[in-house]
Amino acid sequence: MQTVRTRIAPSPSGNLHVGTAHTALFNFFFARHFKGKFILRIDDSDQSRSQKKYEINIIESLRWLGIQWDEGPDIGGPYSPYRQSERKNTYHTYLEKLLYDGNAYYCYCTPDELNSERKLQEQQKIATKYSGKCSLLTKADTQELIDQGRKPAVRFKNPCARITFTDLIRGTITVDTSLFGDFIIARSDGTTLLNLAATIDDIEMKITHAIRGEDFLNLVPRQILLFNALGYIPPQFAHLSFLYAPDKTKLSKRHGATSVTEYKDMGILPEAMINYLATLGWAIPPAIIERNKLKGVAEEIVSFQEIIENFQIEDVKSSAPIFDIEKLKWMNGVYIRSLSDEQLFKRVENLIPQDVDKKRTLRIAALAKNRMKTLNDFTMYLKPFLHYVTVKLENNQHELVSKFLPQFNTIKNWNAVELESICKQIVNDGQLSIRDTFMALRLAVTGEKIGLPLFETLDIMGKKEVLSRMEKVE
RNA sequence: GCCGCCAUCGUCUAGAGGUCUAGGACGUCAGGUUCUCAACCUGAAAAUCGCGGGUUCGAAUCCCGCUGGCGGUACCA
Numbered sequence: 001m002q003t004v005r006t007r008i009a010p011s012p013s014g015n016l017h018v019g020t021a022h023t024a025l026f027n028f029f030f031a032r033h034f035k036g037k038f039i040l041r042i043d044d045s046d047q048s049r050s051q052k053k054y055e056i057n058i059i060e061s062l063r064w065l066g067i068q069w070d071e072g073p074d075i076g077g078p079y080s081p082y083r084q085s086e087r088k089n090t091y092h093t094y095l096e097k098l099l100y101d102g103n104a105y106y107c108y109c110t111p112d113e114l115n116s117e118r119k120l121q122e123q124q125k126i127a128t129k130y131s132g133k134c135s136l137l138t139k140a141d142t143q144e145l146i147d148q149g150r151k152p153a154v155r156f157k158n159p160c161a162r163i164t165f166t167d168l169i170r171g172t173i174t175v176d177t178s179l180f181g182d183f184i185i186a187r188s189d190g191t192t193l194l195n196l197a198a199t200i201d202d203i204e205m206k207i208t209h210a211i212r213g214e215d216f217l218n219l220v221p222r223q224i225l226l227f228n229a230l231g232y233i234p235p236q237f238a239h240l241s242f243l244y245a246p247d248k249t250k251l252s253k254r255h256g257a258t259s260v261t262e263y264k265d266m267g268i269l270p271e272a273m274i275n276y277l278a279t280l281g282w283a284i285p286p287a288i289i290e291r292n293k294l295k296g297v298a299e300e301i302v303s304f305q306e307i308i309e310n311f312q313i314e315d316v317k318s319s320a321p322i323f324d325i326e327k328l329k330w331m332n333g334v335y336i337r338s339l340s341d342e343q344l345f346k347r348v349e350n351l352i353p354q355d356v357d358k359k360r361t362l363r364i365a366a367l368a369k370n371r372m373k374t375l376n377d378f379t380m381y382l383k384p385f386l387h388y389v390t391v392k393l394e395n396n397q398h399e400l401v402s403k404f405l406p407q408f409n410t411i412k413n414w415n416a417v418e419l420e421s422i423c424k425q426i427v428n429d430g431q432l433s434i435r436d437t438f439m440a441l442r443l444a445v446t447g448e449k450i451g452l453p454l455f456e457t458l459d460i461m462g463k464k465e466v467l468s469r470m471e472k473v474e
Numbered sequence: 475g476c477c478g479c480c481a482u483c484g485u486c487u488a489g490a491g492g493u494c495u496a497g498g499a500c501g502u503c504a505g506g507u508u509c510u511c512a513a514c515c516u517g518a519a520a521a522u523c524g525c526g527g528g529u530u531c532g533a534a535u536c537c538c539g540c541u542g543g544c545g546g547u548a549c550c551a
Contacts, residue, residue, distance in 0.1 A: 011551060046551070111549075118548095127476040128547065153549050170479070179477060180547065187549040194551055218478055218546035241480075241544085248543070276486095279499090283487055289498075300486090300499060317480095317487080320544070324485050327500045337513075370513040423509085438509035450511045 004036025005208045008069075009084075009198065011043040012054035015259035016061035018323060019213070019243040019251060022277045026240060027211045028067045029278075029311040039205060040072030045084040045197055061260040065270045066304065071205075079205045084197055091192040094200045094230060095154060095185070103229040104185060106152035107134040108145040129181030130155065154186035156196075156226065163221040168209070168238035168313045175221040183222055195219060199226040202235055211238040211313065238313050241281060241320040251323050263328075267375030269347070272332040275300070278307050280321040285310045298334045329373040336375070341366045348378040353386065360385070363460050367452040384446035385461060388469055391447045397440035398473065403430060404441060405470055408463070416459040423455070444473045 008024040010016065031038040040062070044050035059074055071077025081087055098104035107130075114130070121128045135157060137145075145152075160178035167173055185196040192200075202210060210216075217239045227234040245255035257263055263273060278284070279300055288306060289299045336344065344365045345358070352361055361382070368381040393401065403426055411418065427437050442454050445466055451457060458466050 013551085043551075049551085107549090114548090122475050125475050129476095167479095173478075175478070183547095184549055189549080191549090193549075198551095213545095214479065215545060215551080221478095239479080244544090246485075250544080279486060281486095284499095286488080286498095298499085319480055321487090322485060324500070327486065330500055333513090368512095371511065373512095420509090427509095434509060436509095442510065448510090452511085454509050 004034040006031040007039035009041040009043045013049040015057045015261050032308045033311045037070040040069040042083045105135045107155045108150045108152045127179045151188040153188045155182040156185045158182045169316050199223050203232045207235050210235045214239045243323045269335045272335040276328045276331050281317045333373045389447040400437045400440040401444045414463040416455040420455040
């Protein structure tokens with residue numbers, strides 16, 4: 001059996017979009033499931049919109065997610081180069097062949113001519129397509145047009161057939177190609193269009209399965225025509241749905257974070273991102289859910305390896321999922337909680353000022369762990385230990401806090417257990433409200449109403465610091 | 475305009491003609507635990523399966539139509 005080869009071909013016109021990451025992931029899962037190869041190809045054929053910094057971001061983001069490719073612009077491979085901008089010669093070789101074989105022809109029509117033709121067809125309520133008149137040009141006609149200074153585009157000569165193909169996700173689809181006529185495959189400046197370039201790349205790179213976004217679904221018949229004309233068998237196709245925002249429009253900038261980088265910066269763990277993305281359009285097998293229930297872990301938590309083992313492209317849904325940040329955050333919290341203190345420390349290290357003691361931070365991390373949804377939440381819990389903002393307490397709160405000061409001064413063993421028992425004693429003796437009293441103390445020491453467990457906080461902060469803060473209270 | 479794809483709780487989904495008075499997860503709400511906030515535990519509300527027709531003894535599941543959403547139709551990708 002031939003080796004499975006899949007690819008992702010992002011265009012570097014922006015940072016890696018989560019939708020592209022989703023597609024990349026499914027390509028990767030599929031390839032790895034069959035012990036095949038996954039290829040990264042940079043689609044920078046539109047140079048005006050492509051930027052190197054975006055290519056770098058795409059590569060870094062995919063790496064961060066843990067998606068490894070076997071061939072790509074950065075690591076090379078047997079079918080290099082892997083940037084479309086560097087493959088122009090190859091495209092021209094194929095273009096020449098199409099022209100030579102009579103499967104393509106030069107079209108000298110101007111955009112205006114084309115537009116009016118199209119308008120007329122729309123008025124008649126029939127499918128808009130090129131008349132094909134340039135395919136009938138004589139040598140003399142052609143010469144005349146060239147003399148006029150016209151530069152031709154290249155059109156593919158559509159054999160007008162009914163094309164039936166099986167999409168691995170969507171099933172059998174039949175399209176009458178006569179509906180779209182002869183389409184352009186190369187611009188008048190000589191550059192090739194995506195349809196042709198992608199087809200050639202897939203041929204050259206021996207892609208066996210083209211798994212991509214649904215925007216390509218309608219383009220499949222054209223590409224099949226191209227494959228046939230070039231004498232190659234098309235790959236298997238599978239079209240994933242786009243990811244949508246809660247307002248049911250395509251996920252875009254105005255909805256907030258759309259790039260993988262933004263989620264990384266937000267403090268989302270790559271493994272949570274992958275796990276979440278995997279649940280969009282693909283349901284976690286019941287056996288894994290059952291096993292997780294037995295183990296007492298969240299049902300939908302699956303490892304990379306488990307996804308690869310169980311991934312079936314036929315199980316992927318074709319309906320449009322909405323990207324739900326809330327669920328992502330929940331899942332991220334689950335992953336954060338599964339980290340050891342040391343692991344969590346490493347992940348938040350970059351958020352911690354250099355002069356902060358590691359031992360203390362580790363203790364704080366341990367306490368903050370099940371309160372965090374993102375890594376960035378850590379700063380919120382760390383903050384009270386770094387700065388003290390003087391807070392104004394209400395009179396009664398002030399009074400409550402003052403009851404602790406003399407006792408605290410005399411404590412020899414300053415630790416959470418000791419502090420808790422002493423404080424509870426004070427509350428008991430004074431017949432005070434636990435809730436109000438401890439809140440007053442918390443406010444006095446941390447300046448925050450919300451925070452880590454009080455006595456642990458006092459312990460970590462240290463006697464000297466706590467006393468000084470209590471004295472500063474207004 | 476023409477063509478294609480899609481349609482189950484607010485969201486992700488289970489569901490391949492009877493086991494569905496539709497199951498789970500996130501979110502929401504209520505209660506428990508509790509020094510706050512979380513975490514954790516218990517429970518609840520939440521889909522007349524987009525609508526209308528068929529087929530069938532029986533349909534979320536099959537067929538047709540409609541509606542809505544999305545996409546393609548470009549010398550965009």
